[in-house]
Amino acid sequence: xxxxxxxxxxPDPANPGALDGNNALKRDGKLILDESDSYGVEMALQLVxxxxxxxxxxxxxxxxxxxxxxxxxxxxxxxKAVLVSDPALQGSDALTTAKILAAAAQRLGGADLxxxxxxxxxxxxxxxxxxxxxxxxLPSVTFAKKVSIDGGVLRADRQTEDGYDEVTCxxxxxxxxxxxxxxPRYPSFKGIMAAKSKPVDEVKASDLGVTPVGWDGAGQKxxxxxxxxxxxxxxxxxxxxxxxxxxxxxxxxxxxx
Amino acid sequence: xxxxxxxxxxxxxxxxxxxxxxxxxxxxxxxGGSVAVWVAGDGSTVAGALGAYGATKVYGVxxxxxxxxxxxxxxxxxxxxxxDSPDLVMFPQSYEGRDVMSRLSVKxxxxxxxxxxxxxVTGDSVTVTTPIFGGNTLVSTTFTGGAPYLAAFRPKSFAPxxxxxxxxTVQAVGVPDLGATGTAKVIAVHVEETTGPKLDEAxxxxxxxxxxxxxxxxxxxxxxAKVLKGAPGASRAIVDAGxxxxxxxxxxxGKVVKPSVYIAAGISGATQHMVGMKGSKNIIAxxxxxxxxxxxxxxxxxxxxxxxVLPKLIEALQGR
Numbered sequence: 001x002x003x004x005x006x007x008x009x010x011p012d013p014a015n016p017g018a019l020d021g022n023n024a025l026k027r028d029g030k031l032i033l034d035e036s037d038s039y040g041v042e043m044a045l046q047l048v049x050x051x052x053x054x055x056x057x058x059x060x061x062x063x064x065x066x067x068x069x070x071x072x073x074x075x076x077x078x079x080k081a082v083l084v085s086d087p088a089l090q091g092s093d094a095l096t097t098a099k100i101l102a103a104a105a106q107r108l109g110g111a112d113l114x115x116x117x118x119x120x121x122x123x124x125x126x127x128x129x130x131x132x133x134x135x136x137x138l139p140s141v142t143f144a145k146k147v148s149i150d151g152g153v154l155r156a157d158r159q160t161e162d163g164y165d166e167v168t169c170x171x172x173x174x175x176x177x178x179x180x181x182x183x184p185r186y187p188s189f190k191g192i193m194a195a196k197s198k199p200v201d202e203v204k205a206s207d208l209g210v211t212p213v214g215w216d217g218a219g220q221k222x223x224x225x226x227x228x229x230x231x232x233x234x235x236x237x238x239x240x241x242x243x244x245x246x247x248x249x250x251x252x253x254x255x256x257x
Numbered sequence: 258x259x260x261x262x263x264x265x266x267x268x269x270x271x272x273x274x275x276x277x278x279x280x281x282x283x284x285x286x287x288x289g290g291s292v293a294v295w296v297a298g299d300g301s302t303v304a305g306a307l308g309a310y311g312a313t314k315v316y317g318v319x320x321x322x323x324x325x326x327x328x329x330x331x332x333x334x335x336x337x338x339x340x341d342s343p344d345l346v347m348f349p350q351s352y353e354g355r356d357v358m359s360r361l362s363v364k365x366x367x368x369x370x371x372x373x374x375x376x377x378v379t380g381d382s383v384t385v386t387t388p389i390f391g392g393n394t395l396v397s398t399t400f401t402g403g404a405p406y407l408a409a410f411r412p413k414s415f416a417p418x419x420x421x422x423x424x425x426t427v428q429a430v431g432v433p434d435l436g437a438t439g440t441a442k443v444i445a446v447h448v449e450e451t452t453g454p455k456l457d458e459a460x461x462x463x464x465x466x467x468x469x470x471x472x473x474x475x476x477x478x479x480x481x482a483k484v485l486k487g488a489p490g491a492s493r494a495i496v497d498a499g500x501x502x503x504x505x506x507x508x509x510x511g512k513v514v515k516p517s518v519y520i521a522a523g524i525s526g527a528t529q530h531m532v533g534m535k536g537s538k539n540i541i542a543x544x545x546x547x548x549x550x551x552x553x554x555x556x557x558x559x560x561x562x563x564x565x566v567l568p569k570l571i572e573a574l575q576g577r
Contacts, residue, residue: 013528017390093368121529124509125371126350130326130359139441140326143352145503158324159503160352161270163449167324169441179510180497219368219402223384226395231535231554236547239561244570247520247541250557254539256461256518257485257574 001051001149003044004105005078006116006129007037009062009069013121022215023222024091025122031062033069036117038076038184040177044115045077045185047149055079057111059104061089061097067200074195075187082107086204091215094123098131103208105136107201113154114174118143129176139169142176260378261290264343264405266329266358267307268351269296274303276458277349277412279310284415285347286311288378293343295333297325297353300427308425310417315425320432326356327438332430333357334364337405345383347376348409358407360438369407370398374414383408391528392535412457412513413536449504454488456505457512461487461520464507464534465495468523468544468563472500477567478522484574490514492524508533523563526551543567 009031011017018026044056058073058081065085074081082104089100105114114136119126133140143159144167154169159178187195205213237243251257263285267278274282274296285292293314294307300317307315316336320328337343346361348354350371362369375386383406384399400406432439456462463485465478475495482489490512491505507514509529519537524530526542526549534540535554542555543566552558559566 019394023396094371095362095366095368098363119510125369126355127359127362127369127371130356131363134327134330134360134363134438137437139438140356141324141441142326142356157447158352160446161268161275163447163504165443165447166445167441168444173441178503179493180499180503219400220370220398221401222396223399224397226397228388228393228395230393233553234556234558236552236555236558236560238547239559239566241565243559243561244566244573246557246559247566247570248573250539250541251485251518254518257577 001048001054002057002111003048003054003113003115004057004059004108004111005037005040005044005073006101006114007041007058007060007069007073008034008120009060009066010034010120010122017122019225022091023225027063031066031069033072034117034121036119036121036179037073039179039181040115040117041073041076041078042182042184043147043177046182047113051149057081057108059101059108060084061100063087063090065202070200071195072187074198075191076185077191080199081201083200083202084205084208085202088205088214091218092213093218093220094125094127095131096210096213096217098128098135099210100205100208100213101128102132102135103210104203107203107208110172112171114138116174116176118176118178129174133174136174138172138174140174141167141169143178144175145178145181147175147177147181259290259381260288260344260383262343263288263290263292264346265292265294265312266346266348266354267294267296267303268349268353269298269303272302274306275349275351276417277351279417280413280415281347281349281410282307282310282312283417284376286420288376290344294425295329297329300429304427305424308423309419309421311420311422312425315427316430317427318430318432322442322444323432323435323439324356324441324443325353326360327435328432329357330360330364331433331435333361335433336430337365342405344404345406345408348407350409350411354409358409362407365405367402367405367407368400369409370400371409373408373410376408388532391531413515449502453483454486456488456490456507457514459488460516461485461518462490462507462514462516463487463520463522464490464492464524465522466492466524467494468525469495470564474564475500477563477571480571481520481567484571487516492527492530521551522567524551525549526554
């Protein structure tokens with residue numbers, strides 16, 4: 001069982017985001033593994049374990065040869081990674097990103113299963129996994145919240161508007177998994193040391209044969225960036241044991257009780 | 258050309274189009290041109306409802322046990338290849354909507370812009386507005402390259418208004434051979450029963466977060482929601498922790514709510530949560546950390562322990 005996990009390295013979400021001069025998200029500082037992707041990495045490791053063999057590989061697209069987030073996933077137990085890092089990729093839209101990651105997965109020789117998060121925590125376009133599946137001609141199960149593999153067939157519970165669907169899907173396939181689907185492990189000290197020497201194959205968009213990319217390949221152009229009207233803060237009080245009365249009075253004032 | 262031919266993908270839930278879908282049909286008809294709506298399933302059952310909001314045609318895709326994404330996108334592509342090509346396709350940000358738009362985007366080699374809250378048409382040009390950084394910044398993006406332009410919208414971006422028009426005509430569209438992409442099959446459908454008003458339609462929403470401390474304390478949130486005849490919601494943190502199902506989540510990845518009153522109990526106000534609730538008319542926040550970002554947008558903020566404030570509040574309301 002060989003599994004490829006798509007991982008994104010993003011600016012620390014604890015820090016406020018900012019745009020650069022081209023209205024792209026600033027990604028020049030240290031990047032970290034998107035927490036949403038740690039669930040996919042964990043699931044891949046568990047599925048490979050359950051299958052009794054195989055390995056977990058990573059694909060990622062990031063500026064400045066960034067590997068900090070990849071090393072976290074490698075420390076968790078992934079074996080190797082393909083990193084696509086290329087200044088030409090700045091400004092790429094989600095479709096171009098999907099083409100790049102699909103090509104990176106093919107560079108790894110494909111896999112029995114490709115796993116992605118439902119959306120990244122910085123750009124959150126939420127289309128890349130399903131776009132990759134279409135590019136690679138694979139069946140897909142998005143928003144999977146429970147996954148198992150038995151006899152080459154994947155079974156998943158997929159989130160729907162009204163509840164969930166049980167879905168079966170033959171391999172190879174692609175899935176996107178919701179956060180909380182498994183409990184991501186913390187990298188061990190041994191894992192962190194081992195990750196330093198695991199292979200990261202760094203390539204350019206041209207190595208993958210994907211053109212056009214970046215601003216030129218995006219079917220969109222940012223025309224303006226404005227500040228939204230700010231919502232003003234109201235009254236803030238410390239609870240002295242009677243603050244519940246304030247809430248009752250507030251609700252009465254709104255005539256909802 | 259102008260934007261003459263608009264398609265909307267409508268999500269059907271509980272036998273009818275979702276409110277988010279009707280919002281898009283309403284907006285589409287205001288952009289001029291004709292509006293055709295696509296549904297996954299039998300078009301005839303929703304032709305009346307969709308027609309009333311301005312759709313003149315409904316394409317129904319009988320997708321059987323397939324997943325909607327590949328089946329509907331392939332059916333759309335077959336109609337486009339046969340000569341009926343839209344200038345603009347609007348999608349709700351629903352589970353099926355996302356799959357369909359992503360597959361179609363690749364089939365047409367066109368970008369798809371998601372998370373929008375507004376759209377404007379000027380001549381041939383289509384510009385969408387996307388809030389970023391928790392809604393503090395608005396980005397306007399114009400499609401370049403050729404039509405069809407593909408855009409997805411957050412729920413509650415537009416007000417749904419019936420035009421009182423007649424039922425739409427219905428055209429059934431077959432699913433082309435999907436090859437490997439059609440091998441994922443639904444084998445069982447589970448509907449999660451909920452009591453009380455739906456989270457994204459309730460007039461009052463009470464949400465709980467990590468500040469509740471432990472899973473069992475979520476009961477306080479449910480009790481308060483019940484006494485206010487509202488719906489209980491949750492932050493991503495406690496959904497990820499498995500305290501409540503995913504369907505309770507308010508925020509970027511969950512539901513967008515705009516109730517008259519939103520009560521945030523033990524929620525600090527991460528960007529991902531604020532995006533889903535900052536459109537509420539009135540916001541009440543209870544949190545023990547007075548520096549919590551949620552107080553920056555609350556109309557009434559209580560710096561205190563939810564375990565002390567909520568029981569007293571519930572008791573006071575029950576006694577009325």
